[in-house]
Amino acid sequence: MRKQSSTNTINKEHIESNCGIAYTNSVLNGRWKLNILAFLLDEEKLRYSELKTRLIGISERMLIAQLKELQADGLVHRNSYPEVPPRVEYSLTPKGKSLEKILIQMAEWGTKNNQN
Amino acid sequence: MRKQSSTNTINKEHIESNCGIAYTNSVLNGRWKLNILAFLLDEEKLRYSELKTRLIGISERMLIAQLKELQADGLVHRNSYPEVPPRVEYSLTPKGKSLEKILIQMAEWGTKNNQN
DNA sequence: CTGGATCCGACATGATACTG
DNA sequence: CAGTATCATGTCGGATCCAG
Numbered sequence: 534m535r536k537q538s539s540t541n542t543i544n545k546e547h548i549e550s551n552c553g554i555a556y557t558n559s560v561l562n563g564r565w566k567l568n569i570l571a572f573l574l575d576e577e578k579l580r581y582s583e584l585k586t587r588l589i590g591i592s593e594r595m596l597i598a599q600l601k602e603l604q605a606d607g608l609v610h611r612n613s614y615p616e617v618p619p620r621v622e623y624s625l626t627p628k629g630k631s632l633e634k635i636l637i638q639m640a641e642w643g644t645k646n647n648q649n
Numbered sequence: 650m651r652k653q654s655s656t657n658t659i660n661k662e663h664i665e666s667n668c669g670i671a672y673t674n675s676v677l678n679g680r681w682k683l684n685i686l687a688f689l690l691d692e693e694k695l696r697y698s699e700l701k702t703r704l705i706g707i708s709e710r711m712l713i714a715q716l717k718e719l720q721a722d723g724l725v726h727r728n729s730y731p732e733v734p735p736r737v738e739y740s741l742t743p744k745g746k747s748l749e750k751i752l753i754q755m756a757e758w759g760t761k762n763n764q765n
Numbered sequence: 766c767t768g769g770a771t772c773c774g775a776c777a778t779g780a781t782a783c784t785g
Numbered sequence: 786c787a788g789t790a791t792c793a794t795g796t797c798g799g800a801t802c803c804a805g
Binding site: 556557587628631642644 | 684
């Protein structure tokens with residue numbers, strides 16, 4: 534059992550044998566990832582603190598963790614500026630942007646089917 | 650659930666889109682749900698044992714649990730026949746089928762981006 | 766401001782034996 | 786065949802303190 538490099542708990546060994554859905558799931562699975570991607574898709578780039586403000590309820594620990602996983606999976610780009618105080622901006626990579634259609638459809642589906 | 654900053658630093662589309670995504674995420678969240686839905690989408694209806702065979706590595710406990718949640722969310726229909734031995738077939742509800750486009754796109758994206 | 770490190774409880778998931 | 790019950794394990798995710 535190969536130790537996970539950095540992504541998440543789902544082992545990617547016997548995933549490829551099944552179908553693309555499993556890989557997509559392994560990349561997007563997580564309580565906050567879809568929301569993070571949606572915000573970045575909407576606003577191009579966001580600072581760490583801006584993300585934290587928008588993701589109501591997330592802890593710093595989780596925000597950092599999810600961002601790292603998204604970076605490891607090549608969906609999110611991290612750009613830090615050598616300033617004081619530090620400034621870090623996150624944005625979508627092309628791979629991340631290629632999820633746009635899926636994200637939009639998920640948003641539409643959720644809005645339509647969430648009857649509370 | 651929509652909270653509003655009085656004016657419009659954040660546009661409405663944005664907020665709705667994220668609420669929708671949050672609901673979609675909450676419904677699809679889980680290690681196996683997407684795969685279960687994908688198999689049911691593909692094969693119309695499947696028996697419990699057929700699902701178990703296809704979902705390599707899932708435990709009975711998890712399969713039942715995920716199926717129950719999918720039923721509770723109205724995505725999957727359970728049809729049991731009064732026979733001996735018992736026969737139970739699972740299929741997608743219309744709500745479940747309405748995820749078809751999303752599932753197909755996730756499968757395509759996963760196949761295209763899973764470079765192993 | 767942007768994180769890193771650690772502790773800990775809650776919960777997701779798995780293994781296995783058992784039942785109608 | 787289609788589940789349940791029980792026990793065991795690991796991961797998630799929050800709180801808190803610390804650092805450049």
